[in-house]
Amino acid sequence: EVQLVQSGAEVKKPGESLKISCQGSGYNFANYWIAWVRQLPGKGLEWMGIINPGESKARYNPSFQGQVIISADRPITTAYLQWNSVKASDSAIYYCARLASSTHIGMDVWGQGTTVTVSS
């Protein structure tokens, strides 16, 4: 079964660092781009960026450039989203998702989501 399994919920204080993960299984991890999507409480979906796990090449939504870092470790089939210093406004659900094909940007497999809470 093709699946993406994300790390568990996180509670952080403002200014702390954070790294959440997304492990793929059931398919060739290196061959499919992984996207990260943010959902603020009660709001819609926002694309943050994508990474090619085969080359560890990332591309960011300009709105998130410099705010987060997207990376991948191909041998352990895991993608990451990290912050050097979280803010209260980073509190959200974060989803990873697999691009279905190299020829379009539809996302066919999604992780279960990681809830991040930032509060002093």
Added chain:
Amino acid sequence: SYELTQPPSVSVSPGQTARITCSGDALPKEYAYWYQQRPGQAPIMVIYKDTERPSGIPERFSGSSSGTTVTLTISGVQAEDEADYYCQSADNSRTWVFGGGTKLTVL
């Protein structure tokens, strides 16, 4: 910045047809994708490349495109279709964008 515009809500009775629109200036040049998100769950892709349906998605879900508007049509709506629906596309700088979402209520 580029925006995709969706109606905030659509309501239909069971068995009727629901149509959810998504408008954006780049849609004549860029494909659109549709996702269903039930409360507390991750999104599911229900339409890709304007009109294609992924395997496992019921045939009652279909997509169409005309100019700057794409439409998700759900024929014979069922109670389980009640969810939020989001369109997705890209702008001319390859930045991906989601619409604001449409809450489908089955009366």
